[in-house]
Amino acid sequence: MTTTTDDARTTMDDIVVLITGAGAPGASGIIKSLRSVDERDVTIVGVDMNSHAYGFALVDEAYVVPAGGDDDYVPRLLDVATDENVDIVLPLTTAELEPLAAAKERFRAEGIEVAVSDPDALAAANDKGDLYEAVGDFGLSAAPTYRRVASEAEFLDAVRELGYPENPVCFKRPVASGMRGFRVLDPDRDRLDSLLNEKPTAATTTLDEIVPVLSSGEEFPELVVMEFLPGAEYSVDVLAMGDEVGPVVPRSRERTRAGISFEGVVERNEDLIDAATEICRRLGLEYSVNLQFKYDADGTPKLLEINPRVSGTIIMCVGAGANFPYFAVKHALGEDIPPVDVDWGTRMIRYWQEVFHSPDGTLFHVTGENDRAPVVRGRGQR
16 A cells, blocks of 8 residues: 555555456556556556456456445455555446445545545436536536436427427436437438348337337336437546546547447547536536537537546547546545646547457467467456
8 A cells, every 4th residue: 555645645656456347348448548657556456247357367456246236346345455455446337336436435444545426426427317407507508408208208298399200319318328228219210221231239210119118118217308419429538626627638439339439539629628627517526537429410519428437438548648547546646637748639449359268267368470378467356
């Protein structure tokens, strides 16, 4: 553990960071971000509920834990953190944010900081209906037009109020991640073309197709119905510090799969920088926060959602000179954030890499020389 003075660490001593969701799609980029730090050594402990999480091959120590919503999750994570002398817990998945926010003082009593916003700010950011209402109350143009519904009749009224069938309309669950529950109602959807030319994961449907599905359960699901935004989509990463904001970096989402960016460009967009800064300040968010925007037909960026955690494509910002995962760690340690010189215009293209588990438990990569390269960092899960 690093020593402290006046509740702030004043030296660049080595530290231990625990990341949750070691099998999350963005975990490898976040691990690379922490490995790239020059001013100190960072030992990384990874946890996941899947014993074969690929991130276990990339961290220094690995542990299996219950799911984030399980009653045993926080006690198990606290045991791991104390056993490994962890300084900072850096959550990567949405399901774990609220339990960890509620348990911050339990970790702090053991000298461990959890890099997550306080519960009230977290709740406002995670619920899209509450979030849109708050942004509207702030008087910001980024607030989209929306309706919150909880019955078939309310759903049909909202869809028509927002322009269907003359125009497409979107709906989503108030609290969800990774495009779960998101659909676009498009009256002009060509069902045959969709069948023959789109993957089954396509998010476009029609009102006639979706209403029987939504009404098939015991209760109609609570949904947020919102205006369709036809313009370009952006993610904006922010180091939020309560009343203050550190670096803010927008990046385009030119190509995505299941909500994950596979290609984009880091862009200096002052409208997005100003909107993201004001929203984070007003909500009182902390640490690395990701906001997603999409432009309407008039060229105004509207807020889609906030991920109040390190985003899965944060490595794009790191490649452009802004190491947000480490900024979040430094903020948790009470250290000053250094000046950031972002290399605007940096483009990222993402690709896959595999980790193999041999029958004897050895972890390895397949190389381009028709050989097996052993994984250096992974030490197996506990």
